[in-house]
Amino acid sequence: MKRNVLIIGAGGVAQVVAHKCAQNNDVLGDIHIASRTLSKCESILETVHAKRAMKQEGVLAAHQVDAMDSAAVAALIRETGAQIVINVGSAFVNMTVMDACIETGAAYIDTAIHEDPAKICEIPPWYGNYEWKKRDLCTEKGVTAILGAGFDPGVVNAFARFAADQMDEVKSIDIVDINAGSHGKYFATNFDPEINFREFTGTVYYWEDQQWKETSMFASGREWDLPVVGTQKAYQSGHDEVHSLAANYPKADVRFWMGFGDHYINVFTVLKNLGLLSEKPVMTAEGQEVVPLKVVKAVLPDPSSLAPDYTGKTCIGDLVKGVKDGKDIEMFVYNVADHKEAFDEVGSQGISYTAGVPPVAAAMLVASGEWDAKTMKNVEEMDPKPFFTLLDKMGLPTRVQIGGLGGEDKAWDA
Known part of the structure; x- marks a missing residue:
């Protein structure tokens, strides 16, 4: 069993992730959210409390972190005791956040492919340019990394x-x-x-x-x-x-x-x-x-x-x-x-909702062990049936x- 989640990012998708994690904190444990702008994280937590989304009493905390600083992310993972990191920050931070997870042993989940700010549309396959290069290291360290676990991809x-x-x-x-x-x-x-x-x-x-x-x-x-x-x-x-x-x-x-x-x-x-x-x-x-x-x-x-x-x-x-x-x-x-x-439930529009619910379902499957692969996987490499079962219950x-x-x-x- 893995418990305690750190959410990276504070945009519309992160708001959905925070609400859904709160709704399932009996499974996921402590919920933390972090971005460069602390006030954005705090605003999201206010919406969680306003909607009374917490399934049971527990930790719901906001933090400031520069996700481009892998050492800082690793330090926050250790500070919070997070065993699962849901990265819904900019696609530019994927690799630094993943590196922090590999260093600390936390499971890594994202919703989109990594991008280099200085490059547009690199040669295919895109995953081969960045993420897949870390696959062997994830296997060696026994670290679970679920790539592209939003809606599309996911x-x-x-x-x-x-x-x-x-x-x-x-x-x-x-x-x-x-x-x-x-x-x-x-x-x-x-x-x-x-x-x-x-x-x-x-x-x-x-x-x-x-x-x-x-x-x-x-x-x-x-x-x-x-x-x-x-x-x-x-x-x-x-x-x-x-x-x-x-x-x-x-x-x-x-x-x-x-x-x-x-x-x-x-x-x-x-x-x-x-x-x-x-x-x-x-x-x-x-x-x-x-x-x-x-x-x-x-x-x-x-x-x-x-x-x-x-x-x-x-x-x-x-x-x-x-x-x-x-x-x-x-x-x-x-x-x-x-x-x-979607807005009535979590205060977000449908695009954010479809992108934000699935990584929480993936986190719950990692927490239960069903998707705790201890290596790097794209979503189609995992059994879809328990994923669908959770998504059915969670609104998709x-x-x-x-x-x-x-x-x-x-x-x-x-």
Whole structure:
């Protein structure tokens, strides 16, 4: 059994993680949250108390730490007695936080791939550039590291594994992410604008015919007729989970599709063409050096501020095609989440909710020993069934359409 959790980060996803950890502190023990800005951590804890989220009396504490300082993170892990670290900070801090976990023996869980601030869209497979280089060390030290345990990546990896386990051969995995909600702002991103834009300005890599192929953002789009949210246009995008699923299912085509409206595409295109999405510093006429992408981030709404007025639903799932007993088979494994319901429960919008609930479920499985792998794993390398069981109870139920989209719809364990 592992107990006591340290949450790294204080954004919208961290708020969901804090609430869900509090709701399950009988399993997880003491709950600590840390970021560079102590006041942000304290504000999140205020929302936890306001919602009376603590399942039982226990420690709920805020701390200040620079997550880029691995020694400081290690010291905080020791100070708090945390045996599980949930990293929902910037993607730039993954490796320093992971190093602190390896040093202290704490289990490590994150929700997105590591990024170097000076580089955009490195060569695939992305995990091979950073995280996987620490796999042997995790094995040597007996340290559990669960990579990409948000929704996408994360739950969608488990969806793929669940479908693949029911097939003799997997031919293709298409991950579809649709946010059919509305935040009422002229323009905003649903998570960190800097990470959001970096994700969409680089090459779109996908796995097809057992090799990496390339396209550009918004060059490849199609309509998807999905449960609840209906027909939606989605575009092929580069995304974390493609890079691990391609390694674990090398004979299958693996693609990621994300929904975008015309307004988002228009604004994005203007910003990009003006050079405002560049991560390279420029000099103003007044002699001040600025990074255009960081300026854009500074003037856009904070994603956590979108929650009160967000309405509508999300639908995220995997269309998996393969062969069973010599016959073609299709399954669409998915979840539908509601923005207002998320806000009512934890004070966050649905995108943060879908990203924040799964790492807490993963932490609970590590705590119980079911996912305490004592090495590094991507989510599809773990048994998805106990994961789904917890997610069902925690607000993200898994559904399956047998026969592909529009097929017989049922609960995953029906």
